[in-house]
Amino acid sequence: MSTNNNVMVSIDHLHKSYGLEKAVKDFNIEIEQGEFVTLLGPSGCGKTTTLRCVAGLERPEAGEIRIGDTTVVAPEKEIFLYPEHRNIGMVFQSYAVWPHMTVFDNVAYGLRVRRASSNEIKSKTMKTLELVGLDHLADRFATKLSGGQRQRVALARAICYQPEVILFDEPLSNLDAKLREQMRDEIVRLQKEVGITSIFVTHDQSEALVMSDRVVVMDKAVIQQVGDPQEIYANPVNSFVANFIGVTSLLEGKLDARDGEVCSVDVSMGQGVEPLRLRAVGAAGAKPGDKINVSLRPEDVTLHLERPQGTDHGNLIEGNVIDTIYLGSFLEGRVRVGPHEIGIQIDHFENLVADQTVYLSFQPEHGLCLAN
Ligand SMILES: Nc1ncnc2c1ncn2[C@@H]1O[C@H](COP(=O)(O)OP(=O)(O)OP(=O)(O)O)[C@@H](O)[C@H]1O
Ligand SMILES: [Mg+2]
Incomplete structure (x- = not known):
């Protein structure tokens, strides 16, 4: 494994199968602190499975994943940390905001379960709501929001307790084209502002190319190429990548x-x-x-x-x-x-x-x- 101190997420020889089907085969990457990395590939190539292994929502059968200094899963060493013990935030495709709570309570949730003081909860939650431009809606119930606003709540909730890593699984795919572009730019701005290490999943190549520091192109459970957007576009390593990217x-x-x-x-x-x-x-x-x-x-x-x-x-x-x-x-x-x-x-x-x-x-x- 790496000796690079800047590595925030390290995935080493990860394998995950469902029954006889290999969903992820020998996945390797080191992601630096503050980096925005996108997993890109066609439906069924293993993007979500990889992300869920990082989150602790799936158990891989082999390999090792580290977040910061902590090994979060290593089946060969019988290590497995539950999601709540991994320092991560998640944003998914469906707006998983809780309808029975206000915007404020949704966003404050992560701090509450981590038993932050009420002063800390108030100040950090309001600051995060300002970051996503929802501070004026703090007291509104989450059901009374537009799709874009709900996705902002989900984003705010994922970053509010300052996790080390944020995981995105196709967070923009339920939004209409215009909002999609707007949220895309907003996520990039926010990510740079907060400096949080991000793993973003999409099957949309233009989304991947405009948002990412590095893109991981996957097909059939296997990484085909890792590189910055320019490199992937200009020097695809095989016909699959060339075809898929542009x-x-x-x-x-x-x-x-x-x-x-x-x-x-x-x-x-x-x-x-x-x-x-x-x-x-x-x-x-x-x-x-x-x-x-x-x-x-x-x-x-x-x-x-x-x-x-x-x-x-x-x-x-x-x-x-x-x-x-x-x-x-x-x-x-x-x-x-x-x-x-x-x-x-x-x-x-x-x-x-x-x-x-x-x-x-x-x-x-x-x-x-x-x-x-
Ligand atoms: N819970 C599960 N049980 C059985 N097979 C699964 C399960 N989850 C995923 N798979 C299979 O594993 C493979 C990878 O699925 P995965 O969800 O990681 O793909 P994906 O790249 O995220 O695709 P999409 O773009 O459609 O979301 C697929 O062939 C899928 O059918
Ligand atoms: Mg998926």
């Missing part, structure tokens, strides 16, 4: 040869058709003959209406327009290239019609070779 076109092919950073890849164009030779970067461990997907992001593809004369980098692709949509300030479209579809995005209007022949080019460093 719009990207994947062109299947085979590695022909490598020259330093740059690979030449033969992209299959269908049976009996000469493959398309493209140059792109990545796939460090791949050997000639290995299957490679070339990943292209729409914003990295340049559109030409006429065949350009001598593109120096050689990545020139002829195709036919499938369709386009005009989205205010830019145009998105799809271009058919043999059996493939390539997404494009251009920042000006272009009157493209279906089946029109167009030419696409990209710089080798914008094409990413992915080994699977």
Whole structure:
């Protein structure tokens, strides 16, 4: 385990199954004090299970989790702390506010069960309510609040007793689009202001990318990649991450040869058709003959209406327009290239019609070779 003093949550070789089904396989991460880490992945990939193991709501069969200096679970050492003995706050998707209590009593709850003095309860609760902008509603019953206000109460209740870590499980998914964005920004602001270590679960990639210091991308119970949003977006380690994180076109092919950073890849164009030779970067461990997907992001593809004369980098692709949509300030479209579809995005209007022949080019460093 780490010797880094700044580590607030450490999850080490965590395994959790339900019957024969593995919900989380060999999950490892160290989260620093004050860090905002998001678990991102499709439904059923194990995000909630991981979070519930940290909370103490599930018992893993192997591994170790530490919060601060305390080992909260380690089945091999027969250690298991109940949720109330772990220094954590939780916010879930359903607004778990208590309807029979006022806003104040909801938020003060954590301090009361920890037997804080009444002065402390009053001052800390009011201060937290101010932080989330609900101090004027302290005496109102929690049933008489809007969805967004209830979620603020849940947030205030989770941070009021100053836990070391706060766990969020899709807290925004019941809110409408506008409120969702507003609450998202508010959570980030509050998290930075209070400096509390946070683990946030979502299946919404844009939410993960805008909110997080680091993103953990999961699929089928396994971590696929951990990195900051920029890294995850620009350098996905495999096709799953590339596809899940953003719009990207994947062109299947085979590695022909490598020259330093740059690979030449033969992209299959269908049976009996000469493959398309493209140059792109990545796939460090791949050997000639290995299957490679070339990943292209729409914003990295340049559109030409006429065949350009001598593109120096050689990545020139002829195709036919499938369709386009005009989205205010830019145009998105799809271009058919043999059996493939390539997404494009251009920042000006272009009157493209279906089946029109167009030419696409990209710089080798914008094409990413992915080994699977
Ligand atoms: N209590 C349970 N009993 C049996 N299987 C469970 C239980 N909870 C979760 N699972 C299974 O474990 C796997 C992981 O579930 P988990 O709830 O962690 O997924 P998730 O990533 O949070 O998905 P979602 O985005 O849908 O919330 C799933 O296949 C799920 O069916
Ligand atoms: Mg879940």
